[in-house]
Amino acid sequence: MKLYMISLGPGDFELVTIKALKALQNCDAICIPTKSSDNSFAKSMTYKIVKELMDEYDFSKEIIPMYTPMKFKVDDWQRQVDIIKEGFSKHETLCFVTLGDSAVYSSVYYLLDLLKLQDKDIYDNCEVVPGITSFSHASAKVKKPLCVGDSGLEIIPLLDYETPKTKVYMRPKIGMDTRSIQDEGDFYTFENLNFKDEKALDYKKQTVEKYMTLFIDFFE
Numbered sequence: 738m739k740l741y742m743i744s745l746g747p748g749d750f751e752l753v754t755i756k757a758l759k760a761l762q763n764c765d766a767i768c769i770p771t772k773s774s775d776n777s778f779a780k781s782m783t784y785k786i787v788k789e790l791m792d793e794y795d796f797s798k799e800i801i802p803m804y805t806p807m808k809f810k811v812d813d814w815q816r817q818v819d820i821i822k823e824g825f826s827k828h829e830t831l832c833f834v835t836l837g838d839s840a841v842y843s844s845v846y847y848l849l850d851l852l853k854l855q856d857k858d859i860y861d862n863c864e865v866v867p868g869i870t871s872f873s874h875a876s877a878k879v880k881k882p883l884c885v886g887d888s889g890l891e892i893i894p895l896l897d898y899e900t901p902k903t904k905v906y907m908r909p910k911i912g913m914d915t916r917s918i919q920d921e922g923d924f925y926t927f928e929n930l931n932f933k934d935e936k937a938l939d940y941k942k943q944t945v946e947k948y949m950t951l952f953i954d955f956f957e
């Protein structure tokens with residue numbers, strides 16, 4: 738059993754990662770959200786990307802529609818989780834697809850939160866495949882960096898109340914003492930990701946040893 742949560746990027750099928758493409762090519766069925774209650778994909782950007790990939794790379798998969806009314810109700814996430822669970826009665830490998838990157842305002846984590854409670858087996862056999870965000874794409878389009886030199890980056894939900902924030906700390910100096918970095922949420926240290934000695938530590942490392950270190954204080 739394997740569940741892939743696939744980030745499809747900002748809408749251009751050529752901005753899908755090779756990892757995402759391979760997962761889609763090798764799975765048994767693809768769960769695609771749709772805002773249409775009749776399960777049509779007429780207005781679905783996610784479906785369009787998947788279809789373009791299937792045409793371009795000459796493969797075909799069963800499509801499992803998932804009605805997603807975008808009302809942020811638990812019942813709606815539950816219906817989708819039930820469809821995934823049901824999918825595993827027939828299939829060994831499933832993909833669920835989302836636009837942009839799954840780390841940024843995606844339904845992926847509503848589904849995973851429920852799966853973690855309800856079906857540990859599926860949760861433990863799930864892999865999240867990251868993708869290109871809408872704002873990375875927007876930045877590239879106008880050739881403007883999101884941050885460079887000593888500037889930072891803020892992602893602000895347009896709401897009229899205060900919300901918890903994830904903080905990403907980058908570009909530390911080797912030997913730096915991390916005591917001055919606030920630890921307010923669920924703090925992780927990531928070192929040399931994708932190098933052979935990569936580390937993902939669920940705490941704040943006291944001293945920076947590698948330039949390729951980033952810290953994330955995930956909101957709680």
Ligand SMILES: C[S@@+](CC[C@H](N)C(=O)[O-])C[C@H]1O[C@@H](n2cnc3c(N)ncnc32)[C@H](O)[C@@H]1O
Binds near residue numbers: 748838841842869871
């Ligand atoms: C639910 S969030 C999903 C974000 C997505 N996961 C990402 O990585 O960009 C949807 C919001 O992302 C932004 N967005 C996503 N796709 C966009 C696009 N094609 N053009 C402009 N903004 C977009 C808009 O602010 C939109 O309200």
